[in-house]
Amino acid sequence: MDYTVVWRVFQCKNPKCDFILKISEDDLGIQSNINKLLKCPICGTVNSSVVEEAPRWKYCRVCERLQPLENFHRHKFTSSSFRSGRQLECKECKNKEINPYLNPLRTADQHRESSEHRRLYGFLSGEDKVNSKKIYKKFNGECFKCGRELPFEEKNPKEMRLDHTLPASLLWPLQCGPTLLCSDCNNKKHGLWPSEFYEEVELRRLSVLTGILYKLLAGEPRFNPRAVKWLVKNIDEFLARWIKYPDEIKKIRKMIIKFESIDIFVKARSVPAFLRSK
Ligand SMILES: [Zn+2]
Ligand SMILES: [Zn+2]
Ligand SMILES: [Zn+2]
Structure with a gap:
């Protein structure tokens, strides 16, 4: 999933059709297949003109919900990795997940x-x-x-x-x-x-x-790969030592799954049930 892609989200302009179209701005940039893109797969209406006014949405990296750009804080720095001009996590997730440290x-x-x-x-x-x-x-x-x-x-x-x-x-x-x-x-x-x-x-x-x-x-925020690798390899030792901080361990695991698509428990010999739960 590319969390920097901006999507145009709109309802088919045919009043009798309620299909929601979702087209990435990347695809819209390729002019040759534009009519095919704008064609509603349900009723066949070509939604040109509607797409220009359609709100811009993107996915949140943490909760993975597709949301309007206004739900994301602006990014100070524009580059190909932040072409939406917005941060990767929605405001809600930012408050929940990251601000405790801030x-x-x-x-x-x-x-x-x-x-x-x-x-x-x-x-x-x-x-x-x-x-x-x-x-x-x-x-x-x-x-x-x-x-x-x-x-x-x-x-x-x-x-x-x-x-x-x-x-x-x-x-x-x-x-x-x-x-x-x-x-x-x-x-x-x-x-x-x-x-x-x-x-x-x-x-x-x-x-x-x-x-x-x-x-x-x-670039984009990422976990220290050495630390992640260490965790995966030495997870039993880690759990034995830090088991008294279950909330932190759950948080770290969840964040590493979200950010790096790696589950630090994958090689664990045994994990207490209370650490598995969400
Ligand atoms: Zn339609
Ligand atoms: Zn979110
Ligand atoms: Zn200063």
Whole structure:
């Protein structure tokens, strides 16, 4: 399924027919078979003129529902992989699935929970320490997004942040190439894929500074393939160690199925029923 394709969705213009036609803009771009495309398969009416005014729809990658483009947040960055100009997940899914990691205003309970998350995600991504002074110097002591000058803060940073660049929620480790950000920009960026947050010129510069391939930064969000591979291979060991976080495990499994079409339980010797349930 290509979640970047835009569909024109409309009812057949024959008042006696209630068939809904769904035609991709990609197909509409090929002029030669246009009449065949616009022909209603039920009544045979050719729906030219209707198609131009038809609303533009696309599929959500998470819930897989076909919805009007207005249900998707705009994408900051237009390229062939984001030709709809919209994000891959609908607003509803974005709030449900991704924002728990983004929310900068956390209650004490959420804080405790999130440090557990961090441990779990740190374990999976293979997180290791990074030399923060080196990163700070590399970015010239300035927030990469807004350019604000930042004090160097080794411990308990207030303003200076080392952003994951590639989100921890998708199991990427910090040492992959962190970005120096101020705390405001970090709160906005947190959990987003670089292409969802930075402009094209920024992505090119970021690629040079972090050493992360431009193609990866500018593409669609994806899980760290090494972490996914590790999970599939060592799922029994993983479950034994982290079984006390069933909701996280279910979430990670569901997200990896959606994003990468891989079920991390495929090689598991035994999985408790409560982890299987939705
Ligand atoms: Zn019809
Ligand atoms: Zn959705
Ligand atoms: Zn900033």
